[in-house]
Amino acid sequence: MSQTILQGRSHQPNLGLVCVTSSQEVRFRTITRTRYLKLSESERENTLKDIYTDNVNRLHKALSFCQQHDIKLYRASSGLFPLNDWEDEIGAQVLEEMRDELGKIGQRAIELGIRIVLHPDQYVVISSDSPAVVQSSIQILQRHAKDLDLLGLPRSHWSLMNIHGGKAQRPEQLIQVVNELPEEIKSRLTFENDEYAYSAREILEVCQSTDIPMVFDAHHHICHEKLSSYEDPSVAEMFYAARDTWQNPDWQLVHISNGETAFSDRKHSNLITSMPSVYREAPWIEIEAKAKEDAIALLQKVWLGTSS
Template identity: 45%
Template sequence: MTTPTYGLVCLTLGPEVRFRTITLTRFRALPPEQRAATLLDLYAANISRLRGAATYCAARGIRLYRLSSSLFPMLDLDGDDTGASVLAHLAPQLLEAGQAFQNAGIRLLMHPEQFIVLNSDRPEVRASSLRAITTHAHVMDTMGLERSHWNLLLLHGGKGGRAAELQALIPDLPDPVRLRLGLENDERAYSPRDLLPVCEATGTPLILDAHHHVVHDRLPDQEHPSVREWVLAARRTWHPPEWQVVHLSNGLDGPQDRRHSHLISHLPSAYHDVPWIEVEAKGKEEALADLHARLHYRA
């Protein structure tokens, strides 16, 4: 058995790792001459808090951290480069934040918003999705994160029934996106079975979420034999396999509940040799501490 690394997702339950934001409505209500100053203050504060997240994780031995995809609101607005100009001004500080994680030996991933649908049947959605995912990749570049699946940029399969379209577009994605891209199964549109051929054909790693798999296939629980089969099938898409990441969550009111529980009560035996596990639990850092205290196993 391996000793897994459990990952913290974006925020803490407590106040230690929190980020500021602004809505599009509020941003557009600002006088044009105030918009850059507002974003400068917000972006600088979030970069400082990101540095704090590196310190927080390092102090607790957390070696896997999911970056929030909302660190820099308004960065991908169509026809408005205010956010991009502000971030360019703060690039040295953002690079220092990235180096703080790397110096602490913390692996960084990002899982952008659900509205990114690269294989939509609507051209305007495809265009906005590509703009958004390219912006996220630019943030990772600015942080000094290597363009590889070590620093994963994770998406779901997108529009249901359009796996062929997804497979066709991946090779043409910009390198900062394509070289980091990973695909995760979901509860409704794309099972691991649907995504595996896409991943194999495009060199894209498959991130297995056992909870999503159980809900999608209406299985009794995460001890179903197919979970282990998909762990191994997904591992074959990772190069090297030691970089494999899976997602871990439990249903709030049973295996079929899509809502995540506060703590992890069940760690599937199929994950016994997975090296990197992102914990998607409402309890955030409490769930990680509880895992280490109760369910952490060693070889």
């Protein structure tokens, strides 16, 4: 392990699990559109009801897993309720019928002290130059916002929906679309810097212009800027600048990953063996590593010194 990760700590960040475990303990069911379209209307309803019910039970299991392993943040899968935004509206109706059952998730998460967040997929591009893509992206965000409502999660950046800037060199489009978003989306929306289209500084300016919190990703930053260390002064600079975009700094969320074959490799490694020292001050960190819970356990033991 690098010296960075072995330094003494002055803060105790909360570490987050992304979607599934590397083991089979946390997994979710899905269905392809091709298979779905072959079903009759009644078969569609029964199939989605079965998948959604099963996935809610698996989400409860994910919360139990996080509780058992002292993981305080969980990024729910954006595919938790597959095809719930399909044009036949069957999935949306099934979820409405499950409202009471779904609401228990939020109640249980609060009781366990576990924060649930969401990262919609790559098809959400609200900076697109295609009006159809922008509209489709907003509809996806509306569906996710509705899901979070049904799960009993608050309309705040505690239960955030995090997206990237999308199409490069269109910050004005981003700002315009964000300012016109309905409150159920905007009250949860955060932006993250990426490796290609929007640097940390560029997405920071968008966040500052829209009062949207910024999720800083140190690895995206070093890849975009071609840096050789997480201790480059710009890493701490962007961390603090991102913190200032959060109305509640105690809710600030950051991401971390390590390169698979080299420091600046965009592919994620199995474990996290190098951390920016400034991340000692991060209240919440999503761990984006292939080994999932094993990576978190190693950080808890070696970096935080909290596990036996």
